[in-house]
């Protein structure tokens with residue numbers, strides 16, 4: 023039976039329990055932070071009354087919140103994600119780890135903590151991140167170069183152990199950094215707020231040990247099934263996914279110019295998913311809503327697809343944003359048009375991977391450009407209806423930040439029965 027979320031779940035407040043903040047305390051869900059990741063509670067509430075044979079898909083699966091929630095409930099699930107680092111990370115998050123792997127990782131962790139504290143330790147070169155000294159002070163950077171070398175050396179020919187230690191490494195990378203997470207996207211701590219505590223090798227390795235304990239605690243809490251995470255482009259899910267699903271829960275990128283590549287760059291450079299800024303820009307251009315580096319300059323020449331569907335609300339917003347008095351109005355109007363051009367490709371194709379009457383939940387946030395409100399939720403609703411979904415509703419979930427007009431919504435609907443869409 024299908025039950026949609028009821029309004030009792032929603033309010034005008036900034037419900038922190040419906041965001042990534044809630045995830046941080048929840049075992050594997052808290053392993054790494056992606057600011058726009060939505061919450062375990064939101065997904066678990068939607069999945070709570072589903073029958074055990076229900077199959078779940080998230081076409082923009084990010085850090086894998088949806089697949090992991092589904093696997094804990096014993097439901098079969100698939101995630102589709104374009105960012106290779108996130109594909110690796112979410113696959114580790116949703117994997118089963120046997121007690122021997124956890125025990126071996128624990129033992130390796132003790133010797134790695136010791137080896138990486140030694141002045142004679144192996145050491146790798148630092149990653150080619152732009153302006154690296156803003157990220158890590160000299161001692162922290164040197165320690166991380168040693169830690170990475172020790173992890174790679176100690177886990178040759180091991181998969182599970184290496185993956186768990188690399189997740190721990192990613193947590194240590196952030197714990198020892200000058201990064202601050204008090205904004206919607208990542209920024210840097212001021213000089214006064216930098217760690218400064220880590221003046222001895224001992225402190226560095228105790229940070230690593232603490233992060234390892236957190237990761238291993240989550241690893242021991244195994245899910246009830248495994249999830250499948252696929253690298254692919256959600257503009258055409260049917261190209262990558264063979265099965266058909268009963269529930270789609272997803273949080274696509276919002277049209278708010280947040281770049282996931284930019285957010286993920288410390289991890290991506292340290293784990294060799296990125297080696298230069300140009301590739302970072304290319305990856306961002308491939309992602310929906312990407313806007314970093316080369317992605318921005320390409321928007322100037324971008325042209326809409328011939329078969330684009332442009333709902334009235336979108337047309338109106340684009341004309342408001344591109345007004346002459348708005349300095350970058352034309353560029354931002356192109357950004358918004360391309361975003362919805364991509365989303366339309368997704369919405370047109372997604373019925374091919376859904377069973378009849380499948381339930382969909384698009385968790386989206388609205389935006390505002392030069393005072394023109396972009397009613398993202400209404401545009402999704404129009405697109406879903408145009409693609410043949412029925413009972414499409416918009417449910418307001420929470421207020422997003424201090425701006426009175428910005429909210430997050432759940433746009434829900436059902437795939438029509440027996441209709442080729």
Ligand SMILES: C[S@@+](CC[C@H](N)C(=O)[O-])C[C@H]1O[C@@H](n2cnc3c(N)ncnc32)[C@H](O)[C@@H]1O
Nearest residue numbers: 059060082084085087103104255256275309310
């Ligand atoms: C809001 S985040 C999803 C967060 C996710 N719900 C979580 O809990 O971590 C949107 C995700 O969509 C991914 N993405 C962007 N464009 C994509 C595309 N064309 N195909 C698949 N994934 C894409 C981004 O890399 C990002 O991870």
